[in-house]
Amino acid sequence: MFVSDCGSFKKITGLATGNIYIVSSGDGGFVLVDCGGPPDFLLIESSLRSLDFNRTGEIHLVLTHFHFDHAGSAARIRRLYKAKIWAHEQEAPVLEGREEVPTLYNKGVIGRTLSAVPFISHITGMPEPVNVDFTFSDGDVLPLLGGLEVMHTPGHTPGSSSFFWGKEKVLFTGDAIINTFRFLTLPTEGFSCDFTLARDSALRLTEMASRKEIRYLCTGHGPVVIEPSRQLNRFRQRLLMF
Numbered sequence: 001m002f003v004s005d006c007g008s009f010k011k012i013t014g015l016a017t018g019n020i021y022i023v024s025s026g027d028g029g030f031v032l033v034d035c036g037g038p039p040d041f042l043l044i045e046s047s048l049r050s051l052d053f054n055r056t057g058e059i060h061l062v063l064t065h066f067h068f069d070h071a072g073s074a075a076r077i078r079r080l081y082k083a084k085i086w087a088h089e090q091e092a093p094v095l096e097g098r099e100e101v102p103t104l105y106n107k108g109v110i111g112r113t114l115s116a117v118p119f120i121s122h123i124t125g126m127p128e129p130v131n132v133d134f135t136f137s138d139g140d141v142l143p144l145l146g147g148l149e150v151m152h153t154p155g156h157t158p159g160s161s162s163f164f165w166g167k168e169k170v171l172f173t174g175d176a177i178i179n180t181f182r183f184l185t186l187p188t189e190g191f192s193c194d195f196t197l198a199r200d201s202a203l204r205l206t207e208m209a210s211r212k213e214i215r216y217l218c219t220g221h222g223p224v225v226i227e228p229s230r231q232l233n234r235f236r237q238r239l240l241m242f
């Protein structure tokens with residue numbers, strides 16, 4: 001129910017609906033893109049067990065952004081597996097607890113409603129700081145899975161990032177594009193620090209996607225879209241009117 005098999009990778013739906021992607025690196029290790037909320041390390045553990053992970057290979061956790069439903073079990077995963085944590089240079093200070101979590105932005109219906117709840121930003125913030133082993137920035141190619149191209153896609157958070165895995169033609173967008181209702185959209189405004197920037201980032205992603213062949217679109221929430229060019233094109237048309 002929580003796990004879907006997408007051929008060269010698995011997708012786990014975290015308890016707070018944030019997606020976790022697990023890819024075998026082929027040498028006994030695994031690359032995770034995001035790790036869900038604090039309890040989701042249990043789902044990751046059972047998936048790794050089903051994939052015969054024997055703890056001799058390395059685990060690399062690549063984070064799209066610091067939100068609790070994407071990076072919430074990062075500290076646990078780092079401790080359990082001695083995992084290496086990768087994050088954008090602007091997300092690292094929040095992940096490491098050196099900067100405050102700007103979780104809610106008091107915008108849109110959801111943001112204004114949730115902002116009225118006392119202590120909500122503590123509840124939805126990063127539960128446990130985690131050391132970041134490697135930082136990256138726009139245009140970097142991470143030495144994982146034969147090369148993961150980094151695109152800085154800010155707006156949802158300042159350091160939100162997307163990754164293109166060229167070998168399998170997979171685009172991981174984090175919450176720069178979401179598919180919660182099986183319909184590509186921008187992230188929720190109330191959870192985004194700069195919605196105009198979020199729209200520009202999504203547009204940039206759709207433009208990049210139109211120049212490359214994308215076989216799988218892996219968003220931060222919702223199902224994987226296979227052969228997503230038509231949906232991305234339609235989304236791009238909507239963004240241009242926005």
Ligand SMILES: [Fe+2]
Nearest residue numbers: 065067156175
């Ligand atoms: Fe998010």
